[in-house]
Amino acid sequence: MKFADPFKKIEWIAERVKKSRYLVSEHVVRFLTEGKIHITEIENAILFGKILEIHQHPIRGVSYLILGFSGKKPVHVICAETQNSLIVILFAYIPSLPIWKNSYQRSQPGDKSMGDKRQVCFFCNGEIKQITVGNFDYRLEGQLYVIKNVPAGLCMQCGEKYISASSARKINDRIETGRYSGAEKVFVLEYK
DSSP states (O other): OOOSSHHHHHHHHHHHHHTTOEEEOHHHHHHHHTTSOOHHHHHHHHHHOEEEEEEEETTTEEEEEEEEEETTEEEEEEEEEOTTSOEEEEEEEOOOTTTBSSSSSBSSTTOOOTTOSSSBOTTTOOBEEEEEEEEEEEEETTEEEEEEEEEEEEETTTOOEEOOHHHHHHHHHHHHTTOOOOOOOOOOOOOO
């Protein structure tokens, strides 16, 4: 639903959250399972927060960066409206340095908002640093693989990892040809 007034839009988003008319992305689920954030913190941020930034993407449409608080803890939530009037929570994180000077302001003057053309994280706009990832979870046709020592870009704010197309091809090739270096125990949670 389009609103010219961000205050009306945050009310509309909050109403969806009150009625549990929202979806949560895999990125948020990852943060939930790692204990980095709790679903009630995300809900409270939306219910009592305000829209900090609005981003218009030519393909994905409009997304909103919401700042809210769970108690005294600041929480940023990036969300968007789906075609069937649900809200999808794309990402949620605690704003921190080096990207955020404080909950409301980016660290460096002149920094652009979501959608800047720098090499930044798609989800939180954090700086991406090139590193070697110790363990990288990768799914191929429903099977989970853990790949060790992968060159990747790491978002310094939210922890999202990005690998190059050539690295993805190399990983697929090793999986398809069965070139494994070992197996490890994995914890599995079944939701019923």
